Amino acid sequence: MSKAVAQASGRQEALAELAALLGDRLTTSLPIREAHGRDESWHPVLAPDAVAFATSTEEVAAIMRICARHRFPVIPFGTGTSLEGHISARHGGLCLDLSRMNRIIEVNAADLDVHLEAGVTRKALNVHLRDMGLFFPIDPGADASLGGMAATRASGTNAVRYGTMRENVLNLTAVMADGRIVRTARRARKSSAGYDLTRLLVGSEGTLGVITELTLKLHGIPEAISSGVVSFPNFESAIDAVIATIQSGLPMARIEFLDEVQVAACNRYSKLSLPETPLLLVEFHGSEASVAEQAQRFGLIASEHGGGDFEWATKPEDRTRFWEARHNALYAALALQPGKQGLITDVCVPISRLAEAIKGTKADLAKSSLVAPMVGHVGDGNFHLIMLIDSGKPEELAEAKSIHDRMVTRVLSLDGTCTGEHGIGEGKMAFLEAEHGEGVAVMRAIKRALDPLGILNPGKIFSA
Incomplete structure (x- = not known):
């Protein structure tokens, strides 16, 4: 039997076993397959052979055991908002959609953490937390799933103050390539017990395991929040103001840069009337007194670097208007x-x-x-x-x-x-070795150890 024939036979056997397990939660519909091979990037659509909609960690483990037996590739899927071709099915296989695993299992308000399934989105989590006076700060813009955010080590506008997913994931439950279920840590805020498996899987882009559950750090909603916009005559002045602000130790919650092209796009798309020069969009979190002091200090720094008049927004609806425009920057750019x-x-x-x-x-x-x-x-x-x-x-x-x-x-x-x-996905594979050198050989060794058959999101991060 030729290799191609053996692969086709294995594919059919895998799909038959998956259909018996999942019923109508396994589909080979072309439109659904194409939708699951497309992210928000320019990379071409590469559709999987089938899409499975899992509903529990145990079911993901059963799916992985079937796929491992038949060497059938598995591409984990959250909401499809990634930007480097992470979900393209370069070698066919099964797209494992975790969006139906969307339970918020337990909020531990006293410990400021939450245990949830990987398909919960960041906006859904914050709606759930709002009346408790808590929030989850990592905000990549898109309403991504939290499992996907962990897999890509997402960050976003709040990272300057609250860090990235790396700093905000306490532990994970993951299904390994052979179907084993692994919990990477407990809820303690620190540990010296063994290898840091949590950080190994955060940022692994679905190549080492399928993240099914997470425990995340939470924060109290600040007493006071204030946002503001300041324009600069050129990008050099704006960036010099940023550098001076960070080096001064001013505790910014967000500090975002938009160049003159992006400002013009946002004006047109979001119906704003900002000066079409480079600008900084900033936000401060804290008490009423601390926010006022931070804003004053930043105002002095900005003016020293040529910043114009501030447009401040302390009302929630005004802040929302600014930040929605920032989050819609991609769509505003595409509309140009x-x-x-x-x-x-x-x-x-x-x-x-x-x-x-x-x-x-x-x-x-x-x-x-x-x-x-x-x-x-x-x-x-x-x-x-x-x-x-x-x-x-x-x-x-x-x-x-x-x-x-x-x-x-x-x-x-x-x-x-x-x-x-x-x-990295498939878009930046060429630069990984230039950045990490021999470290890439170590990454490959970890990949081979945890996924010896190479079935987890193959063709991402590095070729083999």
Whole structure:
């Protein structure tokens, strides 16, 4: 029997066993398969052979045992909001959709933590917590599933104060490639007991195990929240203000950068009337007195670097208007050239090298024919570029990739990283070795040890 025939036979046997287990929660419908092979990036749609909708950790374990027996690839799926081709079925197989695993199992208000299933989204969690005076701060913009956010080590606008998913996951329940169920830790806030399996799986992008449950840290809703917008004459002044703010130790909750192209897009899309120059969108959390003091101190720093008049928002509806515009930045950018796709990328550098990194990227864009808005969670040195391309025109894709490659190479030379929060997926595999060197060999060894058959999200992070 040829290898191709054996693979086809194994596929059919796997699908038959999965159908017996799941019934109508297994589908081979083409529209559903295509929807599960598409994220929000420019990468081509690669549909799986089937989609399974799991409802419990035990069921995920049973699914993994079937797939392991037949060497059938498994691609975990949350909400499909990733940006580096994480969910494309490069080798076919089963898309394992965890969206129906959406129970909030237990809120431990006294300990400020919550135990939940991986399919719960961040917005659903915060709605559930609101009347308890608690919230979960990690906010990547999209209403992503919390399991997916852990898998990609997500962060977002609040990371400068509250950290990323790495700092906010206490423990995980994961199903390994052979179907074993592993709980990585207990609820204690610190531990020295053995290897840190939680941090190993956070950011593993579905390549080491399927995250099915999480225990997350929570925070009290601040007594006072204040947001504000300040415009600058150029990006250099805005970034200098960011660097001075962070180096001063001012406890910002959020500090976001939008360049003049992105501001114009947000004005048009979100019906704002902001000056179309680079700006910073900031937020402060704390007591009434501390928020007022932080705002005053930031105002002085901004004015010293050429910042204009502030537009402050203390009312919830005004803050929401600003932050919704920021969260809709991608859609605002895409609306600049309807019909085009966004080649979206992110990088991160030490805060002292931020101006240098952005200046080099801006110089490349000045020589380019592409429209490319820039935004950034600049309080931790992270910024994003949205290059608008017609994927049917090879020259535009080539130009965008060239700018992207120079951007990443520049950032690595500044001791930064090729991705601050989007992950590697299939889009940044070429840069992993340049960043980590021999560390990639260690990663491959871990992958082989935990997934010897190579069935967990194959073709992501590295090729084998």
